[in-house]
Amino acid sequence: MALTMDAAALNRFLASDFPQLPEGLIIDSATPGLLIARLRIGEQHLRPGGTVSGPTMFALADVAAYAAILSQIGPVALAVTTNASIDFMRKPAAGRDLLAECRLLKLGRVLAVADTLIHSDGMPDPVARCSLTYSIPPKRG
Amino acid sequence: MALTMDAAALNRFLASDFPQLPEGLIIDSATPGLLIARLRIGEQHLRPGGTVSGPTMFALADVAAYAAILSQIGPVALAVTTNASIDFMRKPAAGRDLLAECRLLKLGRVLAVADTLIHSDGMPDPVARCSLTYSIPPKRG
């Protein structure tokens, strides 16, 4: 797999074409085998107890997978999530950014499958794991 | 299964103890077998094309399952989602509320499993399906 969009190009595309992007989310790096997205944690993400909510982690994994697909096939705004499965395993550490490491396991003609591990910055144990399937529209831009 | 909290009690509890509640989300009805949550659709939920984002639907299913568990066991603020699997099947209809119908398939001592179907108000076909597992803390309030 070759890289079509790098982190800078992905951040520009998400900022301009993806208005529902969670606040504080940026792509840290994109290589052919691994994309890393970062969620800068702010008050708006927190649940009681200082942790990040499940839907916010889901949004992080979803954008990371979308960006990983775009990094390969270019800006296809219409790829849509068809399935996601997420395990929440630990509480995120309070006050630390969340990092999502995403690997594409399959990038087919009509379906892509991505696997994402989320952990608190500087902490090795994963807080969540998410696999997502995206449906890719027939004509790629 | 008997009802411990009705829709009014659930809405009061969510409003006071669940600050990350998505804007516009209310519990429409709660019976021993079925809980219905409603998301009043506003600008903040929309993606390009006028549809609701995946993470917003995930948040709706997550709160519906949480409320269904509370409706049975009472206000246990510490129940946490451990796993969720969601299928996104159709685009929600523009400008219509989303309704989440949630059934508890299991309410055990340590784990609860809920199944949720989401559809646009007035449209029969489901837009999403989500199953969630919650871990229930040992001591119930």
Added chain:
Amino acid sequence: MALTMDAAALNRFLASDFPQLPEGLIIDSATPGLLIARLRIGEQHLRPGGTVSGPTMFALADVAAYAAILSQIGPVALAVTTNASIDFMRKPAAGRDLLAECRLLKLGRVLAVADTLIHSDGMPDPVARCSLTYSIPPKRG
């Protein structure tokens, strides 16, 4: 949705074209909205303690979903499972058949989504829940 193959036609097709069919599995009934598959429990399905193994329940849900799709679109031998999510909630009752009730939530041009509840014959509580996505090959029939 109209019915293209009834239970008898499905059983004939599975017996002739699906050699990996689990022993004892038959389609009990097929209507446009609901397909019921039955697993006649024998020694070969049992784990220690007399219960049915997880992979056997997975196979039951998988065949039920496949049959529900075929009941609508006819004998398409090449539909393949792309994703499955299963919750195991209770031990099956010893010595009772397992019934899988399957509903198609979506039957699209390229993807179908089915939801299946499995319970022991004569017992109301579900032992497992499984959602499956099937990819349908471009040319039907």
Added chain:
Amino acid sequence: MALTMDAAALNRFLASDFPQLPEGLIIDSATPGLLIARLRIGEQHLRPGGTVSGPTMFALADVAAYAAILSQIGPVALAVTTNASIDFMRKPAAGRDLLAECRLLKLGRVLAVADTLIHSDGMPDPVARCSLTYSIPPKRG
């Protein structure tokens, strides 16, 4: 995480205490971070076209996760699968063994989460990915 049972001990335990073990399944290696299970492919696993069936791959992932847990906590026969999510991504190569690489993402007091990648021996691309949650009984043997 330290290793309590190695591959030889796991194979002895599975052979004696796990009669529903799929034929041809052995544990190749077990280290604190990675367990590898192998399915020696025979006629009984094949679907039309020479590939392995989905339920057989599910069984392989399920046993790999179970063995990975036992490798850490010792022979606890009563750990049970509560949830599994599997993506089938490619057809297995005909005539090649399947290898399941399993990593424990969480090993808690009551729940364990394992992630498994399955590929055909000698082929880099994964054919399936499976995450499983196991419930661990309160008293460990």
